Amino acid sequence: MVDKKILNRITKEKVEEYLRKTEEAIGIIKKGLPPERSLLYDVALDFLSMIECYFKDAKVFIEKGDYINGFASLNYAYGWIDAGVRLGIFDVGNDDVKFTLAK
Numbered sequence: 745m746v747d748k749k750i751l752n753r754i755t756k757e758k759v760e761e762y763l764r765k766t767e768e769a770i771g772i773i774k775k776g777l778p779p780e781r782s783l784l785y786d787v788a789l790d791f792l793s794m795i796e797c798y799f800k801d802a803k804v805f806i807e808k809g810d811y812i813n814g815f816a817s818l819n820y821a822y823g824w825i826d827a828g829v830r831l832g833i834f835d836v837g838n839d840d841v842k843f844t845l846a847k
Contacts, residue, residue, distance in 0.1 A: 754811045762818045763806065766799055769825050769842055776835035784833055791828040795821050 774792070778784040798821035805814035826844040828834045836843045 754815045756806075756811060759806055759811045759814050759818070762815065762822075763802065765842070766802070766818050766821050766825075769822065770795060770799065772836055772839070772842070773825060773828065773834040776837075778833065778835075788828065788833045791824055791833055795824045795828075798824065 773795075777788050777792075798817045802814045802817035802821065805811070805817060825834070829836050829843040829845065836845070838845065840846075
């Protein structure tokens with residue numbers, strides 16, 4: 745019988761997987777910024793700033809071995825990513841696997 749506490753742990757491997765996925769998503773949204781003359785361009789930069797701050801925080805936590813706060817920071821970063829995608833601030837095409845696209 746497997747101990748459920750072990751299955752629900754935030755492991756180094758799980759955090760590193762989420763770190764990789766978030767980094768990949770950041771690369772995608774940076775390619776999908778609105779045009780610089782668009783009213784949404786500054787909003788996109790503000791969102792991107794928040795995303796990158798949480799991502800950097802996550803990396804610091806993970807380097808210190810604090811996987812819980814690292815994981816939490818990655819989830820905040822991805823929350824900002826999905827909010828920006830859902831609002832149409834970042835263009836990710838029709839990728840509803842990596843991002844939350846829904847009406």
